Amino acid sequence: GENVEQHPSTLSVQEGDSAVIKCTYSDSASNYFPWYKQELGKRPQLIIDIRSNVGEKKDQRIAVTLNKTAKHFSLHITETQPEDSAVYFCAAERMGNFNKFYFGSGTKLNVKP
Amino acid sequence: DTAVSQTPKYLVTQMGNDKSIKCEQNLGHDTMYWYKQDSKKFLKIMFSYNNKELIINETVPNRFSPKSPDKAHLNLHINSLELGDSAVYFCASVIRDGGFNEQFFGPGTRLTVL
Numbered sequence: 001g002e003n004v005e006q007h008p009s010t011l012s013v014q015e016g017d018s019a020v021i022k023c024t025y026s027d028s029a030s031n032y033f034p035w036y037k038q039e040l041g042k043r044p045q046l047i048i049d050i051r052s053n054v055g056e057k058k059d060q061r062i063a064v065t066l067n068k069t070a071k072h073f074s075l076h077i078t079e080t081q082p083e084d085s086a087v088y089f090c091a092a093e094r095m096g097n098f099n100k101f102y103f104g105s106g107t108k109l110n111v112k113p
Numbered sequence: 114d115t116a117v118s119q120t121p122k123y124l125v126t127q128m129g130n131d132k133s134i135k136c137e138q139n140l141g142h143d144t145m146y147w148y149k150q151d152s153k154k155f156l157k158i159m160f161s162y163n164n165k166e167l168i169i170n171e172t173v174p175n176r177f178s179p180k181s182p183d184k185a186h187l188n189l190h191i192n193s194l195e196l197g198d199s200a201v202y203f204c205a206s207v208i209r210d211g212g213f214n215e216q217f218f219g220p221g222t223r224l225t226v227l
Contacts, residue, residue, distance in 0.1 A: 043220055044216075087154050101146070
């Protein structure tokens with residue numbers, strides 16, 4: 001099965017700095033990589049995703065990059081703000097008859113004002 | 114905000130009891146999931162149902178039994194609760210249209226086993 005590893009487990013940055021969270025996956029057949037943000041006491045929500053036929057995708061201050069050869073993908077948040085503080089989860093999914101979906105272990109991001 | 118709903122939001126119970134958590138989605142999605150989030154925030158898939166049919170069972174103890182009466186509902190029944198079952202349980206749903214789509218999560222049910 002798929003194994004998704006995520007680093008770091010915690011990340012503390014100063015407001016305005018950039019934050020980078022990295023994930024690796026083991027199943028080369030995985031072809032969809034979403035990122036979810038979970039604020040304290042709330043449900044995970046999708047913030048950005050990337051498909052395996054794309055190397056990079058950007059949405060305002062967040063971007064995701066994918067290296068299929070190395071089987072790793074990263075989330076980049078620029079100009080961080082206190083409201084970016086949350087737990088971020090990467091995930092990998094393989095399209096098939098019934099998609100299988102696996103989360104990384106999460107990164108707790110703390111943006112200090 | 115009620116696209117995926119779960120009841121109850123909090124559940125406190127004694128070891129050995131049997132309890133159920135209910136999930137309903139009004140998005141018209143085909144596939145529903147149960148996830149367990151432990152104290153370290155790790156989100157682990159437990160089950161997935163597609164149109165009332167079980168498609169994923171991730172080696173969950175058979176004390177956990179999901180039931181899907183229709184594609185809008187996926188309930189989770191837990192027998193003989195143990196301390197290690199304490200966690201937040203999230204239900205989620207996704208539409209299956211041949212592509213990749215966002216999973217919509219419910220608000221979670223915090224289960225505490227004493």
